[in-house]
Amino acid sequence: MYRYAPTPHKGRREAVFLISVAVLCAAALCTWGITHPRLQAASSSVSAAAAAVSPVSPAPVSSAASSAPTVDRQSWQLRLVNASHPLPANFSVKTSAVGNVRFDARASGALQKMISACNTEGNHLMACSGWRSISLQTTLYHDEIRSKQSNGLQSGAAVAAAAAVVAPPGTSEHNLGLAVDLGSISNQLLDETFAGTPESRWLVKNAASYGFILRYPKGKEQITGIIFEPWHYRYVGVPTAEEIQRKNLCLEEYLA
Numbered sequence: 001m002y003r004y005a006p007t008p009h010k011g012r013r014e015a016v017f018l019i020s021v022a023v024l025c026a027a028a029l030c031t032w033g034i035t036h037p038r039l040q041a042a043s044s045s046v047s048a049a050a051a052a053v054s055p056v057s058p059a060p061v062s063s064a065a066s067s068a069p070t071v072d073r074q075s076w077q078l079r080l081v082n083a084s085h086p087l088p089a090n091f092s093v094k095t096s097a098v099g100n101v102r103f104d105a106r107a108s109g110a111l112q113k114m115i116s117a118c119n120t121e122g123n124h125l126m127a128c129s130g131w132r133s134i135s136l137q138t139t140l141y142h143d144e145i146r147s148k149q150s151n152g153l154q155s156g157a158a159v160a161a162a163a164a165v166v167a168p169p170g171t172s173e174h175n176l177g178l179a180v181d182l183g184s185i186s187n188q189l190l191d192e193t194f195a196g197t198p199e200s201r202w203l204v205k206n207a208a209s210y211g212f213i214l215r216y217p218k219g220k221e222q223i224t225g226i227i228f229e230p231w232h233y234r235y236v237g238v239p240t241a242e243e244i245q246r247k248n249l250c251l252e253e254y255l256a
């Protein structure tokens with residue numbers, strides 16, 4: 001009992017001691033609260049500096065994600081045009097000349113650069129057909145139907161046969177202004193023989209670097225609805241063209 005009976009003097013000393021401890025704790029907490037974020041920031045800076053100078057440090061995940069190209073799938077260069085996605089009859093686009101053809105003015109520079117780059121390497125690539133108005137497409141289509149009918153086909157069969165040769169108005173990428181049929185000085189047949197030319201081999205290797213894809217590849221006929229056309233290229237922009245080539249997709253698959 002005695003040992004636990006505090007004297008008045010001892011009580012004052014305990015009070016002073018407790019107040020001192022409280023003050024010291026508060027000071028310590030304040031100090032930690034101020035310095036801790038600084039320590040974290042300093043630590044991050046050191047880590048960032050180490051990452052910058054170390055050749056083996058992996059890039060932070062956030063940086064890798066932010067550097068990946070993001071493509072707006074609603075953008076003009078990704079517009080899908082095929083038999084089930086026709087253009088409206090009043091569709092129009094501003095075009096400019098590339099050689100003897102016209103092309104969407106926003107992508108004509110890329111087409112010109114691609115042709116020039118190919119020919120700088122000793123090839124003779126040329127644009128044979130580019131933008132085609134929907135009214136011209138309508139004329140070509142109806143001419144083809146009449147031709148089939150004059151060969152003895154009934155109207156329904158004539159329309160189907162014509163559509164296999166000439167795309168119905170609005171369903172051709174040439175109406176969009178972003179498709180080009182390419183040939184060489186020695187091959188402007190626009191058939192499978194173009195695949196055997198040095199110009200075609202150059203395109204297969206390099207077109208994506210200029211934003212172009214081989215639009216109707218071999219093996220994708222069931223998806224595109226179009227036969228293999230080694231001469232028909234479509235502008236989609238560089239990031240998309242490179243992704244489509246890397247993943248071996250056609251445009252329908254990419255946009256699905």
Ligand SMILES: [Zn+2]
Nearest residue numbers: 179180181232
């Ligand atoms: Zn074409």
